Amino acid sequence: MKSGANAxxxxxxxSKAAIIxxxxxxxxxxxxxxxxxxxxxxxxxxxxxxxxLDCDLPELSQLDVVRHFLALSQRNFGIxxxxxxxxxxxxxxxxxxxxxxxxxxxxxxxxxLQDPESVQGNLELMFSLQQxxxxxxxxxxxxxxxxxxxxxxxxxxxxMRAYHRDRGxxxxxxxxxxxxxxxxxxxxxxxxxxxxVELPSDARGNIDLDAVRAACDRTVAGIMMTNPNTxxxxxxxxxxxxxxxxxxxxxxxxxxANLNALAGIARPGDLGFDxxxxxxxxxxxxxxxxxxxxxxxxxxxAKLADFLPGPVxxxxxxxxxxxxxxxxxxxxxxxxxxxFGGNFGMFVRAxxxxxxxxxxxxxxxxxxxxxxxxxxxxxxxxxxxxPFDRMNxxxxxxxxxxxxxxxxxxxxxxxxxxxxxxxxxxxxxxIVPEALMIEPTETESKPTLDAFVAAMQxxxxxxxxxxxxxxxAPYSTPVRRLDEVRAARAVVLADRAKAAxx
Amino acid sequence: xxxxxHTEAExxxxxxxxxxxxxxxxxxxxxEQVRFPKLKLPPACSEIEIEREMQALAGRNLGTDxxxxxxxxxxxxxxxxxxxxxxxxxxxxxxxxxxxQPEVSQGVLQALFEYQSMMCRLTALEVSxxxxxxxxxxxxxxxxxxxxxxxxxxxxILLSPAVHPQYRxxxxxxxxxxxxxxxxxxxxxxxxxxxxSQLDQSTAALVVQSPNFxxxxxxxxxxxxxxxxxxxxxxxxxxxxxxGRFRPPGAYGADxxxxxxxxxxxxxxxGGPHLGIFATRMAHVRRLSxxxxxxxxxxxxxxxxxxxxxxxxxxxxxxxxTSNICTNSTACALAxxxxxxxxxxxxxxxxxxxxxxxxxxxxxxxxxxxxFLVNPQAPQRPFFKEFVVRLPRxxxxxxxxxxxxxxxxxxYDLGPDYPHLQQHMLIAVTELxxxxxxDRLVAALEQIAK
Numbered sequence: 027m028k029s030g031a032n033a034x035x036x037x038x039x040x041s042k043a044a045i046i047x048x049x050x051x052x053x054x055x056x057x058x059x060x061x062x063x064x065x066x067x068x069x070x071x072x073x074x075x076x077x078x079l080d081c082d083l084p085e086l087s088q089l090d091v092v093r094h095f096l097a098l099s100q101r102n103f104g105i106x107x108x109x110x111x112x113x114x115x116x117x118x119x120x121x122x123x124x125x126x127x128x129x130x131x132x133x134x135x136x137x138x139l140q141d142p143e144s145v146q147g148n149l150e151l152m153f154s155l156q157q158x159x160x161x162x163x164x165x166x167x168x169x170x171x172x173x174x175x176x177x178x179x180x181x182x183x184x185x186m187r188a189y190h191r192d193r194g195x196x197x198x199x200x201x202x203x204x205x206x207x208x209x210x211x212x213x214x215x216x217x218x219x220x221x222x223v224e225l226p227s228d229a230r231g232n233i234d235l236d237a238v239r240a241a242c243d244r245t246v247a248g249i250m251m252t253n254p255n256t257x258x259x260x261x262x263x264x265x266x267x268x269x270x271x272x273x274x275x276x277x278x279x280x281x282x283a284n285l286n287a288l289a290g291i292a293r294p295g296d297l298g299f300d301x302x303x304x305x306x307x308x309x310x311x312x313x314x315x316x317x318x319x320x321x322x323x324x325x326x327x328a329k330l331a332d333f334l335p336g337p338v339x340x341x342x343x344x345x346x347x348x349x350x351x352x353x354x355x356x357x358x359x360x361x362x363x364x365x366f367g368g369n370f371g372m373f374v375r376a377x378x379x380x381x382x383x384x385x386x387x388x389x390x391x392x393x394x395x396x397x398x399x400x401x402x403x404x405x406x407x408x409x410x411x412x413p414f415d416r417m418n419x420x421x422x423x424x425x426x427x428x429x430x431x432x433x434x435x436x437x438x439x440x441x442x443x444x445x446x447x448x449x450x451x452x453x454x455x456x457i458v459p460e461a462l463m464i465e466p467t468e469t470e471s472k473p474t475l476d477a478f479v480a481a482m483q484x485x486x487x488x489x490x491x492x493x494x495x496x497x498x499a500p501y502s503t504p505v506r507r508l509d510e511v512r513a514a515r516a517v518v519l520a521d522r523a524k525a526a527x528x
Numbered sequence: 529x530x531x532x533x534h535t536e537a538e539x540x541x542x543x544x545x546x547x548x549x550x551x552x553x554x555x556x557x558x559x560e561q562v563r564f565p566k567l568k569l570p571p572a573c574s575e576i577e578i579e580r581e582m583q584a585l586a587g588r589n590l591g592t593d594x595x596x597x598x599x600x601x602x603x604x605x606x607x608x609x610x611x612x613x614x615x616x617x618x619x620x621x622x623x624x625x626x627x628x629q630p631e632v633s634q635g636v637l638q639a640l641f642e643y644q645s646m647m648c649r650l651t652a653l654e655v656s657x658x659x660x661x662x663x664x665x666x667x668x669x670x671x672x673x674x675x676x677x678x679x680x681x682x683x684x685i686l687l688s689p690a691v692h693p694q695y696r697x698x699x700x701x702x703x704x705x706x707x708x709x710x711x712x713x714x715x716x717x718x719x720x721x722x723x724x725s726q727l728d729q730s731t732a733a734l735v736v737q738s739p740n741f742x743x744x745x746x747x748x749x750x751x752x753x754x755x756x757x758x759x760x761x762x763x764x765x766x767x768x769x770x771x772g773r774f775r776p777p778g779a780y781g782a783d784x785x786x787x788x789x790x791x792x793x794x795x796x797x798x799g800g801p802h803l804g805i806f807a808t809r810m811a812h813v814r815r816l817s818x819x820x821x822x823x824x825x826x827x828x829x830x831x832x833x834x835x836x837x838x839x840x841x842x843x844x845x846x847x848x849x850t851s852n853i854c855t856n857s858t859a860c861a862l863a864x865x866x867x868x869x870x871x872x873x874x875x876x877x878x879x880x881x882x883x884x885x886x887x888x889x890x891x892x893x894x895x896x897x898x899x900f901l902v903n904p905q906a907p908q909r910p911f912f913k914e915f916v917v918r919l920p921r922x923x924x925x926x927x928x929x930x931x932x933x934x935x936x937x938x939x940y941d942l943g944p945d946y947p948h949l950q951q952h953m954l955i956a957v958t959e960l961x962x963x964x965x966x967d968r969l970v971a972a973l974e975q976i977a978k
Contacts, residue, residue, distance in 0.1 A: 045831050049642050049869050059870040060609050062878045066963040070888035072881075073910035076745050078775045082649035083873040091611050091869045095639070099618035102635030106619030115625050119531045123575050125617070128797075132586025137599040138799030139940050140591050141927060147588030148798050161568055173661035173800065174855035176842070184704055213842035213852035217672075219705025222847040260557035291555055296562040307855065315859030316636040317626035317819065319661065319801030322855075335701070361701035365602060365664045365694045365788070366799025378578050385567030387530045393551045394532045400554060401542045417554060443632055452628075454843070471533040472542060503631040505832040513824035513836040517813070519655050521645035 044504060046097050050523040053084035059091050101504040102316070103448050109474050111402075113421045113451035113463025114208065114256060116286045116308035118395075121382070124311070124375040133374050138366035142352045149351030152367065153339040155377050156323075159304055162380075162388065163282075164295025165325030167356075169334040171368040175283055176210040178303025178322030179250070183218035184360045185301060185326065185333040186248050186277045192333075192358060195275065198247035202271070204233040206257060206455040208281060211250045220247055227457055231257045231414035235266060242270050248277035253294070254287050256455040256463070257414050258399060258421035268298035277301065277330075285309040286467065287396055287420035290389025300327045306369075310376040321372035332358040337367070394468035395420040398475060402466055405479040409486045410438075413458055421465035423458050428486070431493040435460040438485055440507065441499035445481035590931065595965040597937035600914050600956025601741070602663070602692050602788060603796045606769065606879065607960055608867070612793040615866040622859055626819070630834045631826075636858065637833035640821040643865040650771045650868075651785040652778025653807040657818035659861040660804025660853065663788025664695040667735065667765055668702035669806060669817045669851055670784040674733035674761045675708055676815050676850070682732035682760065686712040686723050690740035691765055693945040699735075708732070716946040717905065720746060727758040733784075737765035738777075742954065743887075743914025744906060745774070752781025768792055768805065768864075769883060770912050772876030784808045793867025794860050803860035814840060817851030882959035883913035886966065890957045891915045893970040899977045905949075914956045916942065916949070920977045923953045934972040 086094070103110070110117035128134065136145055156168040172178040183201065190198040201220045203211050205227055212222035225237045233251070249271045253261045261267065268278050280294045280302030286309045288294065294302050306312045307320035314320065326334060337353035344350055353367075383391065396419050403412055403422045410424040426435030439449030439462070451463040466475060488496050500506060534542075539551070548554060555563060573581070591597050594605035616622060620635060627633030627640075640658045647656035660666040671685050685703070687696050687710055700710055712723045712734075723734060734755045738746040748764070755762040763784045764777035769791045777785035789803030790796065808816065814837065822836030842849040868876065891911075895902040899920030903911065919926050923941035930938040939955035946952070957966065 046638060048638070048645070049865075050645060057872070058874060059611070059872050060875050062607070062875065062882065062959060065882055065885045067885055067889035067966070069885050070892075072773075072884060073745065075749070076774045076910060078771070078773060078779070081772050081873050081877060083646060083772075083868055083871070083876055085872045085874070086869055088609075088611060088870060091866065092614065094869070095611075095615040095618070095866055098635035098639055099615075099620040100635065101632075101638075102618075102620040102624055103629075103632035104620045104623030106623045110625070112625055117623075117625060120623050121531065123579065125622075127579065127582045129613075129795075130583065130586040131592040132583075132589045134795040134797050135592045135594060135605070136589045136798045137591055137597060137605070137796045137937065138603050139599050139601055140589075140597075140937060141931065143928075144590040144931060144937065145798065147585040150588070151585050158569055164565070173665065173857075174853070176852040176854045177661060177665070180852055184701065187705055209842040209844070209846045209849070210852050210854055212847035213845070213849040216847045216849070217702075217705065217852055260555075262557055265559060290567060291564065292558045292562045293565050296565065297559070313622045313859070314625045314855075315622050315857075316624045316633075316862065317858035318659070318855040319857045319860055320855040321801075360704065362664075362694060362697040363701055364698060364800070365662050365692075365802070369661075369800035370798040371795075371801050374582070378582060381570060381573055381581065382575070382578055383530055384572030385569040387572050388567065388569075389564070390530050390532055393554070394530075394534060396554045397534075397539070397542055397546075397551055400546045404546050417556065419557075439629070440631065443629070448632065449629055469531045469533065472538040500631050504634050505631055505826040505830050506828055508630050508826050508832045508834050509824045510834050510836065513822035513834045516822075516824070517810075517837070518823040519641075519644055519813070519820055519836075520648045521642065 048521050048523060049084040049086065049094065050521045052086055052090055055085060057085040057087050059086050059088045108446055108448065109470060109478055110448040111450050111464045111466050112448060113465040114283055116465060116467055118311055118467035119469035120311050120313040121379065124378045127378050128371050128374045146351055149339050151377050152373055153341055153351050155373050156339060158380050159323055160325055162289055163302055163304065163325040164293025166328040167331035167334055168323055168325045169338050170323045170373060171335045171363050172303060172322040172324055173364050173369050174318060174320045175303055175305045175322045176214055177363060178324045179210055179214035180217055181324050181335055181363050182279050182301040182303060183214055183220060185330050186279065187218055188333045188358065188360050189277065189330055190247055197245055200245050201247055202238065202241050202249040206255050206457050207250060207252060208256065208283060211281060230262065231259045232262050233267060235263050238267050238270050242274035244275065246274055246276040248279055250279040250281060252281040252284055254284050254419035257423050258418040259414060260419055264297055283308060284420065287392055289392050290385060291392045295327060301330055306372050306376040310379045312372040312375040319369050319372065321369040332356050333360055335360055335363045391468045398466040398468060398470060402464055402475055406482055409483055421463060423455065423461050423463045425458060425460045426462040427460035428489040431489050433489045433493055433496055435462050437496045437499065438462065441485045441496045442481060443500040444502045447478055447481060591937045594960045595962060596935060598939050598955045598957065598969060599937055601940040601954055602694065603799065604791045604956060604958060605796060605960050606791050606958050608793045609870045611870045612863050612866045616859060616863055621862060627835060630832065634832060637821050639862050639865050640858065641823065641833050643861045644821060646865065646868050647805055647807050650768060650776060651807040652776040653785055654810040655813050656807040657816055657820055659857040660806055660818055661857055662800065662802040662804045663765065663786060664698035666786040666804030666806040667695050668699045670763045670786050671699050671733060672702065673784065673812060673815050674763065677761060677812065678732035682730055683708045684730045684732060685710045686726050686731055686734040688723055688736045689713040689716045689718055690742060691735055691737040692741045695765065717948050724754055727754060727760065729759065731758055731760040733761040733763050735763045739767055739770055739912040742916050743911040744909040745912065748780040767912065769880055773880035789860065789864045792864035794863050801857055801860055803857045803864055813837065815850055816840065818853050818856055879959050886961055887913045887915060887957035890955065890966045894973060897974050897977060900973065913958055914954055917953050917955055919951050919953055922951055926953065926976055929976045930972055936969055936972055
């Protein structure tokens with residue numbers, strides 16, 4: 027995908043070998059990808075009634091396997107491929123040294139059920155990370171256990187529920203959620219047994235303060251706030267929102283998805299948040315992995331610290347003053363939310379990332395993330411309408427619809443692929459029609475941003491000169507627009523080819 | 529340092545374009561009294577220094593030689609072919625987001641489609657999602673699916689006490705907010721018959737693990753008929769390595785199979801990230817949680833893949849979604865796909881057989897030692913790669929001495945989870961253990977018993 031690829035008919039510029047056969051289609055009976063040693067012990071009789079007849083896995087040579095996955099990787103776009111301004115996802119550079127470090131045998135080969143005495147390095151790392159996240163977020167306690175942001179939300183909501191029940195306030199069953207929130211917020215709310223109550227936004231893109239005031243009563247368990255919100259705007263009345271919710275006995279949950287605007291700028295705990303999840307795969311640059319794994323540690327204020335999922339890592343001092351790290355169960359813990367201690371491999375990367383940056387480095391990251399996002403807004407706002415056009419934080423939302431041409435945000439996004447850029451987030455937040463949510467992150471340079479602006483402007487010109495061109499995009503990708511309706515109707519979710527046929 | 533590329537000149541130019549004189553002026557909306565806190569963090573360090581620091585931390589851990597560790601209990605040391613990490617290190621894969629733009633995500637989408645295909649074949653079920661966080665959260669989501677199928681009329685979940693204790697704990701946490709009861713695991717020593725007797729019209733699902741937490745195959749024959757007669761779902765937790773040679777959950781009539789896929793090419797990594805495997809019958813596909821990749825065609829008729837049936841998911845359905853899951857464990861699913869492609873049918877079968885034979889060799893040798901008993905609770909039931917040993921001394925003492933005197937990481941102490949199994953240890957043996965390594969363990973146990 028070269029920048030400015032022209033609109034040559036697809037079949038002229040694409041390889042004829044556009045389809046990569048599946049592993050099952052490539053399977054040939056009797057091929058082996060690896061050998062294993064023969065048994066060096068006597069064979070034990072196997073229980074006949076438990077044996078399977080066949081295990082239907084494909085049979086390939088090792089080179090087949092390598093070529094297959096290499097070819098697949100070449101039809102995938104990552105941060106390492108190019109600019110990836112996917113709003114709310116913080117697609118920043120994933121440092122390579124962290125990948126190397128996470129693979130050290132001393133981390134990767136250790137077993138989660140080893141005696142604490144034999145894994146003091148791991149436990150110290152986890153303890154330090156807990157401390158640092160608490161410091162960055164302004165919280166009294168942290169549990170590293172949740173495996174993702176949504177998992178952290180669910181964990182936080184269960185803690186809020188346990189807190190109210192502990193105080194005998196069983197009537198608190200409602201969670202207030204602004205209409206600009208991520209879909210995970212209401213979904214997590216339902217899973218935790220609460221009712222989600224949607225609140226509108228005001229004309230400046232903030233949560234509507236009057237609506238918050240009207241909703242606050244004894245049935246409110248809390249509010250879920252994303253700050254800056256999904257429009258990329260710092261909530262101008264955050265202090266008042268927090269006060270209103272606290273005054274009615276509710277708790278304030280922070281969706282930490284947008285912490286890359288705030289790390290080193292302001293601490294959510296100082297703003298009055300009671301609980302927040304951190305997305306280590308956003309703010310702290312652990313890789314997104316094509317959709318995971320991430321890590322979603324939760325930080326809490328003092329009143330929720332006893333409810334954290336356990337175990338958390340504690341420190342004890344021996345007689346000689348030497349530190350010893352050990353797992354500990356919070357007294358009113360909601361219990362486990364995943365096996366073992368969470369996604370440790372991500373903790374290693376996040377630890378290294380925070381150590382590399384220090385407090386000043388984290389602040390510089392947020393500052394430049396916000397600088398880049400405002401720069402893009404200024405450069406693009408005359409081309410694409412920005413509905414809430416004020417100083418934004420790490421991301422902003424513009425509209426991808428072009429009147430009288432029928433061009434939609436989706437078309438702009440698909441055409442961007444031909445220019446070598448990953449599109450912004452489409453159609454979110456829901457309160458902005460034809461939303462394009464743009465988050466450049468701090469690791470992108472001015473020349474990259476300028477090239478993106480040029481591409482957006484070129485596409486805007488194309489929508490006037492040749493709207494059909496834009497509506498038909500992309501042309502330069504391994505496949506063109508895919509039939510999503512057919513996928514949902516025909517529902518083919520597994521390969522029909524039989525392994526090793528013939 | 530940071531990875532910010534801006535030069536002073538670029539920064540000035542950008543600030544001028546925005547119309548502010550300094551970067552701090554971008555934060556006028558942040559209340560002044562909390563703005564720019566001084567964070568108490570260690571000072572920044574260079575790449576050389578961080579490598580040094582991390583190597584020192586890693587160096588303070590033992591247990592880095594898999595052949596000298598006999599811990600399993602839900603996380604395992606298996607051989608990982610070099611092809612797996614080769615695939616994982618492709619930046620196009622691991623630095624990508626969830627494939628919402630399919631035209632530039634065909635790589636991961638096809639890999640996930642192949643993963644789903646393999647999981648269906650391995651479990652003998654019809655549909656697999658694109659992964660959960662780990663085996664325990666996959667089980668919790670399976671239980672939520674069963675409650676959903678039960679439509680509020682069925683609220684009881686029967687959990688076998690021989691399901692991994694941490695999996696049971698996670699299920700109970702997941703059910704905290706909703707009207708459901710967990711029964712069946714009150715008595716840690718209870719068998720399958722006790723569980724069957726608790727089946728009734730209020731039961732949404734019965735959950736068993738096979739090979740179970742103690743390594744033994746459960747007697748699954750006929751169980752699904754009983755469970756289905758009661759109108760409930762049968763959920764089976766399994767070990768994907770075992771499926772290389774042993775009958776899959778689908779063959780026993782299971783409605784849902786879940787597993788942790790860490791054993792498929794993913795390092796133990798002190799507990800995560802691992803891989804939650806979740807497969808079920810097509811009848812439940814619209815109640816399934818998590819991403820699903822489906823096959824389709826592009827507008828030129830070329831085969832391609834997309835995320836599909838997304839109306840189940842949180843970004844569309846919000847408060848009425850089947851689950852809140854968004855980020856999952858895709859890179860681990862990719863690892864499992866590369867692992868299974870490399871191993872193939874014959875390779876996985878061989879791994880399963882090596883685990884079986886080597887663990888039986890170890891069990892027989894330990895059973896011959898004075899004061900040791902193997903699988904005392906159910907000596908006749910076949911086992912796969914783990915077995916229970918009754919020790920002549922407390923498990924904590926045996927573990928400590930194995931580590932300190934012999935450099936061996938012993939098995940899992942069953943006492944804390946199962947009060948009736950004080951002084952019992954769960955030992956795992958895989959294809960990575962040579963006969964010599966097993967003999968060293970046996971000799972060490974003999975020494976310790978003296």
